[in-house]
Amino acid sequence: MPSKQENTEEKKEAAQKPIEDEDLGVYWDLFSAKTAIDGQDGGVVSALLVKGLREGLFDSAIVVRRVEGYCAEAVVAQTAEEVLAAKGTKYLRVDVTKKLREIISQGKNRIAIVCTPCQAGTTRKIQQTTDCEVTIIGLFCYECFKHDKLKEALQARLGVDLDSVGKTQVRQGKFTAQVEDREVSCKVRDLHGASEVACGFCDDFTSRLADVSVGSVGSKPGYSTVIVRSKFGEQLVHGLEADIAPADKQEIAKISKFKKQRAQNSLLTTRKPDLAQLSE
Ligand SMILES: Cc1cc2nc3c(=O)[nH]c(=O)nc-3n(C[C@H](O)[C@H](O)[C@H](O)COP(=O)(O)OP(=O)(O)OC[C@H]3O[C@@H](n4cnc5c(N)ncnc54)[C@H](O)[C@@H]3O)c2cc1C
Ligand code: SF4
Structure with a gap:
C-alpha cells in the first residue's frame, strides 16, 4: 500500500498533468x-x-x-x-x-x-x-453548410429565405431559425444535401x-x-x-x-x- 506521503506526491503530479481522453483530446x-x-x-x-x-x-x-x-x-x-x-x-x-x-x-x-x-x-x-x-x-x-444549398433547402422545407432569418441554431438534431417573431425548425438530417461534402x-x-x-x-x-x-x-x-x-x-x-x-x-x-x- 502506498504511504500517505507517496499518495500526496501522486496527487500533486496528477494535478500538473492534463487529462488525455480518447474522445475529448488533451x-x-x-x-x-x-x-x-x-x-x-x-x-x-x-x-x-x-x-x-x-x-x-x-x-x-x-x-x-x-x-x-x-x-x-x-x-x-x-x-x-x-x-x-x-x-x-x-x-x-x-x-x-x-x-x-x-x-x-x-x-x-x-x-x-x-x-x-x-x-x-x-x-x-x-x-x-x-x-x-x-x-x-x-x-x-x-x-457546416453551403450557403446556396442551405438557402434552397430551407425554402423547400420551411418556406423561408435564409438571407432574411435572424439567429440560427443546431441542437439535438434540430435546425432552428428565427424569422421575425417566430421560430421555424426541421431535422438537421433533412438538410443533409446542403452540408459541405x-x-x-x-x-x-x-x-x-x-x-x-x-x-x-x-x-x-x-x-x-x-x-x-x-x-x-x-x-x-x-x-x-x-x-x-x-x-x-x-x-x-x-x-x-x-x-x-x-x-x-x-x-x-x-x-x-x-x-x-x-x-x-
Ligand atoms: C459551422 C459550425 C458548426 C457548429 N456545430 C456545433 C455542433 O454541432 N455542436 C456544438 O455543440 N457546437 C457547435 N458549434 C458551436 C456553437 O454553435 C457555438 O458557436 C459555441 O457554443 C459558442 O457559443 P457562445 O455563446 O460561447 O459564442 P458567442 O459568444 O456567440 O460567439 C460565437 C463566436 O463564433 C464566431 N463564429 C461564428 N460563426 C463562425 C464560423 N462559421 N467560423 C468561425 N467562427 C465563427 C463568432 O464570430 C463569435 O466570435 C458550431 C459552430 C460552427 C461555426
Ligand atoms: S471539416 Fe466541416 S465538420 Fe470538420 S471542422 Fe471543418 S467545418 Fe466542421
Missing part, C-alpha cells in the same frame, strides 16, 4: 458556463475575447460577422464592441485562416482566432512557421488543437461547454465572470465517437481508386 478542465453576454449559447467565446483584449493577452481577434443576408466574412475585432457585433454562430465555412495570414503579413503578432476544428489544425501549422502568439478558441463542429471525412468534433474549445453539446440550453486545453487557455479562462456548472462529458464523448465513425464510414464507402488511371 485537457486540463471541462465545465459549463453562462456569461452576461447573450451569445449563441452561454456567450463564453465573446466574453473570453473581450477579457483577453482588455487584459492585453492579444490585441486583435479574428471573428466572423454576417455581411449580407446570411453570408458572412472573417473580420478583425480590436474592441469589445467589434467582438459583440460578431457574436452568434453562422453555420458556414468562412476562411478565417486567410485573414490570419493577412494580418500576420501586416505585422500583427498577438492574435486570437475563433475557428472550427479543421481551421484550428491549419492555424497551428501557421503558428509554427511564424513567431506570432496565436490564441485559438476552437468551436465544436459536426458539420468534406465534413463527412472530418473526425474532430471538439477542436482538439485549440487552446480553449467551446460548444453547446454537454450543456443545458443557454450555457456553453468549455474545454481548457493549454496553459495559454487556462490564463484566458482564469477569472472569467460566469455562472459555472458541470458539463456532461458522456454527451460530448458520444457525439465525438459518432463523428469519428462517420469519417471512417465515409472512407470505407469512397470509391476504390482506379490504379491504372493513377499511374497514367
